[in-house]
Amino acid sequence: EVVLTQSPGTLSLSPGERATLSCRANQNVWNNYLAWYQQKPGQAPRLLIFDASNRATGIPDRFSGSGSGTDFTLTITRVEPDDFAVYYCLKYGSSPPDTFGQGTKVEIK
């Protein structure tokens, strides 16, 4: 089973700052089937990035994904007030189970 470890656990930022979130896998993520989600309290997760670097429909271009193999990054170029939330990475693909990281909370500094 692929285990995803996200860091940091909490990221304290001011609006306008750059956010860099990490997701590391304990083994290769086949075909870079890695997604990123945003979740706000009381809401379902929202897909931001799929296949490691492709933005989902309607996602602002300040969100970008990069990486391959075992190391992946979600970057928010300039954090806006609406971006303060918890972010999860997800490994998906042909070999269940799909597994999530434990999340990174982006909070207002």
Place this chain on the structure above:
Amino acid sequence: QVQLLESGGGLVKTGGSLRLSCAGSGFKFSDFYMSWFRQTPGKGLEWISYISAGSRDTNYADSVKGRFSISRDNAKSSLFLQMDNLRPDDSGVYYCARDYSDGSGYHPPGFWGQGTQVTVSS
């Protein structure tokens, strides 16, 4: 637009059963893989099960295998999760989700319902 609406959650005692339903609208339900996930304070987000568009293929997390059963009724655009022999650690918010795309290859869950709370008391 794509909408998913779960129902059927509630409070049940250890060993009891619940049947969750998920009604889909705004898309051709029969074209998409569907999945169930849950979120708990202890384990975070967890994939539970998926079912292929035509129901031929299903799969389950080890934690629920043999106790939960996924099914769908494409004519009614509905997804189901039969949960038997429930345990306290099954408590959480249960989400149904639709694959982001119906194209070839593998796709992450792209659209989620609002979730339904399941609480299993000991």
